[in-house]
Amino acid sequence: LLKCSSSKKGKPxxxxxxxxxxxxxxxxxxxxxxxxxxxxxxxxLSWGSVFMTYFLGMIGVDVPLGVLFYPIxxxxxxxxxFNLAIYMHPKILAAKRSKRxxxxxxxAFEKAFWSKGVGKNKxxxxxxxxxx
Numbered sequence: 001l002l003k004c005s006s007s008k009k010g011k012p013x014x015x016x017x018x019x020x021x022x023x024x025x026x027x028x029x030x031x032x033x034x035x036x037x038x039x040x041x042x043x044x045l046s047w048g049s050v051f052m053t054y055f056l057g058m059i060g061v062d063v064p065l066g067v068l069f070y071p072i073x074x075x076x077x078x079x080x081x082f083n084l085a086i087y088m089h090p091k092i093l094a095a096k097r098s099k100r101x102x103x104x105x106x107x108a109f110e111k112a113f114w115s116k117g118v119g120k121n122k123x124x125x126x127x128x129x130x131x132x
Contacts, residue, residue, distance in 0.1 A: 031090075038086045046079035088112055 053068040091112035096103055103111065 035086065038089075039083065042079060042082035042086060046076055046082065049075060091115065 049068050049072045053063065053072065056063050056068075088109065092105070092108050095108040095111045095115075096105065
């Protein structure tokens with residue numbers, strides 16, 4: 001009979017090749033940090049003038065109506081648009097980088113906006129309707 005020897009006594013011989021199938025996945029902490037900072041900046045841009053107006057009113061500074069009130073009425077409703085841009089940014093970049101199609105920025109935005117997401121294919125056929 002053949003006997004396998006190992007470098008250490010009492011331990012069975014093992015395959016010395018490194019495992020090729022297991023690769024270290026890159027960390028998502030940096031993109032998550034950037035997205036968090038972007039959402040925070042969006043919130044501060046939208047609500048910063050509101051808090052400044054409130055603070056100046058509390059300390060008794062007389063600010064003309066148009067100096068801070070009109071920017072508030074313009075920027076505050078745009079917070080949803082800012083959030084949409086931040087949310088869609090990775091999807092737009094993925095659509096733009098697609099090697100199958102050479103898309104413009106607008107077409108990449110449309111494709112990302114109307115996409116259903118990854119792994120959400122519609123199943124057609126019997127019983128594909130909503131379950132009650």
